[in-house]
Amino acid sequence: MRRLLLLVFLSPLFMAGPVAAEGFFLEPPRIGTGGVTQLHWVGETPFMALVRYRDTVLRFWPDAHGASLLLGADLEQEEGIYPLLLVAVDRLGKASFSRLELTVEQVERPQEALILPKSMVHPDAAARKRIAQERTQLKELYARSLRPPQATSLQLPLQAEVSSPFGLGRILNGVQRSPHAGIDFRAASGTLIKAAAAGDVLLVDDLYYTGRTILLDHGQGLLTLYAHLSSSRVTEGETVKIGAPIGRVGNSGRSTGAHLHWGVRLRGDRIDPLGLTAPK
Numbered sequence: 001m002r003r004l005l006l007l008v009f010l011s012p013l014f015m016a017g018p019v020a021a022e023g024f025f026l027e028p029p030r031i032g033t034g035g036v037t038q039l040h041w042v043g044e045t046p047f048m049a050l051v052r053y054r055d056t057v058l059r060f061w062p063d064a065h066g067a068s069l070l071l072g073a074d075l076e077q078e079e080g081i082y083p084l085l086l087v088a089v090d091r092l093g094k095a096s097f098s099r100l101e102l103t104v105e106q107v108e109r110p111q112e113a114l115i116l117p118k119s120m121v122h123p124d125a126a127a128r129k130r131i132a133q134e135r136t137q138l139k140e141l142y143a144r145s146l147r148p149p150q151a152t153s154l155q156l157p158l159q160a161e162v163s164s165p166f167g168l169g170r171i172l173n174g175v176q177r178s179p180h181a182g183i184d185f186r187a188a189s190g191t192l193i194k195a196a197a198a199g200d201v202l203l204v205d206d207l208y209y210t211g212r213t214i215l216l217d218h219g220q221g222l223l224t225l226y227a228h229l230s231s232s233r234v235t236e237g238e239t240v241k242i243g244a245p246i247g248r249v250g251n252s253g254r255s256t257g258a259h260l261h262w263g264v265r266l267r268g269d270r271i272d273p274l275g276l277t278a279p280k
């Protein structure tokens, strides 16, 4: 009996943590708007595992415990309970079906009112055309990432004071605008910016709002965006390691002082970057 107990305690499943049975689970099952959760299949690596979330079918990626996938809730997503319909198919074709629920709660965020020069708030016709084109271009890039995950957590791109938090509500010249989709770090022009995780350079371009902008693709639809740079040190298509210098802080685009705007997208959802940098 004692030997049996010892075997149980030494088994890899026991050592992996409290979840020993094969199956799907969510960690955590409850997130705020702008938050991220990880969906796991624990067991033998499946031939295929899929989840249906918000009318989209997404595939899992193999990991050390079976397979997993990051799911996010957009900054302005409706709060509520989202059903997750799941299936894992093993190598013999046996399918296991399951259903889980993801609870998304509204996070109350502060608001700020800004008075800016009229030309910055009301772009002219030519600028509006350019803005629309760039919005379409970015939307396509957010949807394009289908590579295997290269990272599921991030490190800060620089050490600096946060001058504007994620999700800050903005009223420009009395008009409610979309909330702040990233974090602003106040830093001297020229401060080095480092890649938040390993990835591929998806975009290096000069955009109307975000000035010199870099977009890194970390796989499974997870992207990081670095905006208002004074210069960039990478080119599109290049692969970067975590911590690699990619550019320098600047004041390009619609910006009122040197800072880094750092954004995170997960399949287009606007995600709080600090939700992915916290130690797990």
Ligand SMILES: [Zn+2]
Binding pocket: 164, 180, 182, 183, 184, 260, 261, 262
């Ligand atoms: Zn910003």
